[in-house]
Amino acid sequence: MFSTLEKAIAVGINHVETARSYGNSESYLGQAFQGGIKREDLHLTTKLLPKGNAKDIDQWIDESLERLNTNYLDMLAIHGVNTWEHLEWVLDDSAAAGMAGIDQAIADGRINHLGFSSHGSLELLLEVINSDRFEFVNLHYGYFLQRNEPAIALADEKDMGVFIISPADKGGQLYAPPPKLMELCHPLTPLEWGYRFLLADPRITTLSVGSSKPSELAMVANIDDGKSLNFQERKVLDALDQEALKISPSEQYVQYYDCLPCPEDVAIPEILRLKNLADTYGMEDYAKYRYGMLENAGHWFPGRRGDRCNSCGNCVSKFPEKADIPSMLRDAHSRFGETFGRRLWDD
Ligand code: SF4
Incomplete structure (x- = not known):
């Protein structure tokens, strides 16, 4: 040290x-x-x-x-x-x-x-x-x-x-x-x-x-x-922004926080964010790492995993565009849900 x-x-x-x-x-x-x-x-x-x-x-x-x-x-x-x-x-x-x-x-x-x-x-x-x-x-x-x-x-x-x-x-x-x-x-x-x-x-x-x-x-x-940001850094920003636009609208889920609260306390916007990052930039390992912290870090990383969704449809009706959130959550869980993470210290 x-x-x-x-x-x-x-x-x-x-x-x-x-x-x-x-x-x-x-x-x-x-x-x-x-x-x-x-x-x-x-x-x-x-x-x-x-x-x-x-x-x-x-x-x-x-x-x-x-x-x-x-x-x-x-x-x-x-x-x-x-x-x-x-x-x-x-x-x-x-x-x-x-x-x-x-x-x-x-x-x-x-x-x-x-x-x-x-x-x-x-x-x-x-x-x-x-x-x-x-x-x-x-x-x-x-x-x-x-x-x-x-x-x-x-x-x-x-x-x-x-x-x-x-x-x-x-x-x-x-x-x-x-x-x-x-x-x-x-x-x-x-x-x-x-x-x-x-x-x-x-x-x-x-x-x-x-x-x-x-x-x-x-x-x-x-x-x-x-x-x-200099010229080169602005080019990187542009490349990252453009890459996000390439994902088809049906697969690029908006992190729409007004869909909360979920009766099962599923961390809907955070799971959507992780899925978007994995699909857009290949950040699958990061998605697994963060998803693995859900239900294992208390108020330090709140919300539950996608497999808790009971398909009630409450969130779906609040999304500005039609989106099959329950099936997206199932998909995210099968991709990212194999591990449970752990915080490094206790409060
Ligand atoms: S459909 Fe699933 S994620 Fe959406 S509000 Fe109902 S339980 Fe929560």
Whole structure:
């Protein structure tokens, strides 16, 4: 880890994000600070789950600071404001509430900036941003996952920082792309393209680069993090857009969120998205990976698998165009449903 951090700083990375829930991650970072990594070279974020009262939060912040071997956090994020109950926790303004503990830590200088991460619905994200309790938001977004664009627009309007979670992995497994995607992104790699799509957007402040060894960071040094898309990058964007149009309308399902709620809680729009990516760009492995997380990650990846559909027809009647959603869901399940994924940590 020490050499990875050294390399990260050498290629220009200046922000590290961890969490109380990420196993020994905070302690490893604390050891790195003791071992020679300069604390002032890095902006440091850790995260706490939305639970507990002011006293718990006060204690958890101190424990994180101790593990991290520092006396202040540049940023603290509420980790996974994923449900409306989590938002209630955020909005509880009583003296003993968890957020009061955070306000105290901001007042006494242990925390400089407060934000939140969310894997919840767009509607929830917008509500949390509109609570005006936070200075930054961590969310999923990318070329292959554009549902949260209105949340980015709102955060930008409010002058909030925007941090994109896991663009290389959850954003499309771009480090292991299928041949068709490589061809469409050429001469960029899909990973370079994915980073550039985000960093060229002036509303996006930063993103995570999930490297576990120094060699994985070499390409980061060459990624332009400021300018808008250049001619070559716009050609890639055009090629990807055009490829999506080649799929016949009967097979290209719109991710129509107004079809929800489903009585069986099937993750209809997400399954449609995965099917479209597999059909359009050959991203079958990514579709299997994400589909495999359904029903196995709780509120971190909500909704159930396609085989739960009982063909009631509720969603079909809400689609703007006639679409056989139950049979599409059956098809997706037979293609992607062979495995169950697993989250790396527990909450
Ligand atoms: S047809 Fe299937 S997916 Fe659609 S609402 Fe009914 S159970 Fe849900």
